Amino acid sequence: MTDEDQVMRTVHGRVKWFDPAKGFGFIVSDEAESDILLHANVLRNYGQNSVADGATISVRVQQTQRGVQAVEVISVQAPALMTITLSDDANQMSSDEIAELVIEPARVKWFDKSKGFGFANVFGRPEDVFIHIEVLRMSGFADLQAGEAVGLRIMEGKRGRMAVQVVSWEAAARGTA
Numbered sequence: 001m002t003d004e005d006q007v008m009r010t011v012h013g014r015v016k017w018f019d020p021a022k023g024f025g026f027i028v029s030d031e032a033e034s035d036i037l038l039h040a041n042v043l044r045n046y047g048q049n050s051v052a053d054g055a056t057i058s059v060r061v062q063q064t065q066r067g068v069q070a071v072e073v074i075s076v077q078a079p080a081l082m083t084i085t086l087s088d089d090a091n092q093m094s095s096d097e098i099a100e101l102v103i104e105p106a107r108v109k110w111f112d113k114s115k116g117f118g119f120a121n122v123f124g125r126p127e128d129v130f131i132h133i134e135v136l137r138m139s140g141f142a143d144l145q146a147g148e149a150v151g152l153r154i155m156e157g158k159r160g161r162m163a164v165q166v167v168s169w170e171a172a173a174r175g176t177a
Helices: 040-046 095-100 133-138 169-174
Strands: 009-019 024-028 036-039 056-064 067-077 104-112 117-122 128-132 149-157 160-168
Touching (some): 128 149, 149 169
Parallel strands (some): 128 160
Antiparallel strands (some): 104 149
16 A cells, blocks of 8 residues: 555445444445545544444445445434424424423343343433433434443433434533534
8 A cells, every 4th residue: 555545534424224233334435446445443532332224324434455444433423314203292392392301311221122222321320311212313323232331312201201313422512512
């Protein structure tokens, strides 16, 4: 490889697929001649363990002998999905109202992708917070791991507290959430 091959550039694209169990996935972009490899370690450096298929992503890439690879994630935006109704209460909140909610620091208690839900504990609060898979996908994640630090925007529902948005704790700390 020449020094010219080692030059990094910023590329904007869409997550084609990402599998946390395999530890990698691919990004498609009109700015790249082929799919871009996204390794789990690069995503973890950004503060997320997974990313939803279809999410908009900006990355710094580098040409390697094996092809174009992401070396740094700059931003992730959730895929444009249809609105979902988790309860009558959630139906009454607009995206602007959700954005006004405080991001609460939490740790994932457990999340089962096949069941489509899980729970987290907010620091300093005794009750669990329900996290639905569709809220997770709308937030740009594909999965959560037990013990993972996240930021949650939470509403009070008929059955208790439930997340209406999930953000990586690092993104919340950077103020990009």
